[in-house]
Amino acid sequence: MKIAIVGTGYVGLVTGACFAEMGLDVTCVDTDAAKIEALRCGRIPIYEPGLEALVARNAAAGRLHFITDLAGCIDRVQVVFTAVGTPPDENGAADLGHVLEVARTFGRLIRRPTLLVIKSTVPVGTAARVRAAVERELALRGETIDFDVASNPEFLKEGAAIKDFMSPDRVVVGVESDAARKTMARIYRPFLINNFRVLFMDIPSAEMTKYAANAMLATRISFMNDIANLCDLVGADVERVRQGIGSDARIGNKFLYAGCGYGGSCFPKDVKALARTGREHGYAMEVVEAVDRVNERQKNLPVEKLRALTGGDLAGRTVALWGLAYKPETDDMREAPALVAIDRLLGEGARIRAYDPVAMEECRRRLGDADGRIVYTRTMYEAAEGADAVMLLTEWKELRMPDWARLRGAMRGDIIVDGRNIFDRAEVEAARLRYAAIGK
Template sequence: MKISVIGTGYVGLVSGTCFAEIGHTVTCIDIDKAKIEKLWNGESPIYEPGLNDLLTRNIKSERLKFSTGLESIKDSKSIFLAVGTPSGDDGSADLTYLFKAAEDVAKEISDDAIIVIKSTVPVGTCEKVRELVAKTTTKRFHIVNNPEFLKEGSAIEDFMRPDRVVIGHKDQYAADAMSELYEPLVKQGNPIYMMSNLSAEMTKYAANCFLATKISFINDIARLCDIVGADVNEVRKGISSDQRIGGHFLYPGPGYGGSCFPKDVKALLYTAKEYGTNLRIVEATEDVNDEQKLYMFDKMLKHYKGDLTGKTFALWGVAFKANTDDVRESPAIYTVSSLIDKGAKVTFFDPVAGENFLKVVGEKYRSSITEFNNKYDCLNGADALVTMTEWREFSFPDFDEIKSRLKHQVIFDARNLFKTQKVKEFGFDYYAIGKKI
């Protein structure tokens, strides 16, 4: 099948590349000329394990192409819209880019083109796109919702071996075409769920908000563990063995971040209010997460009796999670800004996210932050180590090395990476989230 993908961000680039990998002919389209040139050279603008290799292989096989123009749309049976839908100031999803993409695509399509909304969009967006396209073209077309369920850091695996594929449609022609498109990915029995466009839109938001709720739930439990003396790691094992609960997204930490959960939680809450109702559990999820971002910072304040002036804190990790260079809504941003506002300085090391982090922290804080290329070098002369991202290389460090580099033996472990007994054996003052220390 010939496919065009509008947008070469995280979702568009991964989807387009993976479609090419399973044999489809794909053109990824973006208005950013510099990004398109980089992609033609097999260089991904985002960090995602395995993506560069797939890019190179499929460019060489001529199944994957890139363009700043819309010429490929005329010959494409499916056109995927994978543009950003960022949060507005009121929490609503900004659909400006999506509507512009839909209008541009509508001018170029051939009869029976399938316009696939891959972007995460509020319930009811499909009908708005349908009306917009109908006003722009006289060609026959079909609108499909196909939400993505990719996890940053394992997106290739998630796409190639999906738990499920969700297709929102209004007619059998589109449903059959989407079944054909995804057939190579579901041969092992993973289901394709066909449903209405409205249900597909709701499914995406419901899934992300439920996962966000699991994170806030375990963080809430971790706080109570801190108070009563229980150990959240033991509690987690005790509840996650129940198949009705499971262990995914039940790891305490500094709160969720990234491009999806914060935005999608806000958008679903906004949609509920538009329809005159409230989602009280989702509201609580967001409230808990907002507090959790500074939970470890509060422990720092308490340890230093409220005075952080002149202190230096060395951060391991600034990405919102491991295996990505994405720093959007990263808890590290909130921790660093709070530290600097209290008169502290920050050093940090992150395997891939450093450049992106320095771009988003802003000039106000930039002069108080120093990046290092080695996890141990950033500790030199610092008053404390703070773990913010669960990169694998941080899990089993040389504690003698840490001890020799730090000015004072203090660790604030916002990811519960270290074994309490081992850290204490080395004489560190140790703070974690919900662990019995």
């Protein structure tokens, strides 16, 4: 089977490479000529473990192609996936401009029955708008060509996207026809030979499933952060509480870790978009809106902890930031707690020495060096040299067990702010360092 995927961002590139790995002939389409040329040369635009090798292997095998125009492949594909971005607008709603442009292009180009699959994260009702956009283009052409629209939301975790795609716990597909159902079943059968876990449903339910899933996971994070903040006030340990409730089979232990808030390309955007959809239909999503408020507040907590240990004065102090990406195994800094911390620290007159295993260039691209007030270092210990405090914001494996004696010798001050609750208080304090975590 031959398919096209429009959009070579995180979702599109992972999807294309994984489909090609399973034997499909995949053409990835993107209007960014520089990105396409880089992909043809084996350079990928994102950091995702294993992706570069996967792309190279399938491109060399002739199963994965990169072009700048859907017209270059539309006549030889049976299915077109749209994986373009849906960034939030100023009101929190998903911007569907790119999705609808793909639909219009699809309508202008198809000459035989073709299936258009929406893999982009879109609010309920988008598929109907996509169908209408295609029909308008066909009407302008004076053509009547059968086509189908389907919804196939992605549930990939950055840092583990290839594993998630190749061995999914479920595949959600919304369809309107038996033909679309059969085509999607055929596409996913190689991934699920031993246990066919495709959940077919109507399209609005598939669209809602994506938002509901991300909102539920975000809710668990914000709930535990709320509990952690109360633990600090009453003298409880949120780690003990997490173990206590996570051992309940009805609750489970996933996404119950307290910290400095979630970030990334999905949770913040999708939570806001779901709340916006509720308002558009005259319904207040009160739990979802509270999840967002708690998360935005939580991102400020590491700096508040630091201020409490310094008497409230950060001017002239040097802070080592360990971790810039919103989570380990990615260079993604979208909505990262580090961005809030950096803004607060610079605003209060502090200097920053930053280290992250892979997100340094992304941070430099976003923020520069702030007139010399941000120094990017080669190692975690170099970042700590002369620092008054170390603030951990991303729980990279290499940051989880520091040499505390070496760290104490490199620092000028004695403050450790653990934004992810990964350090052992006794070990930190044995090195004559002051320790602040969240809910501990």
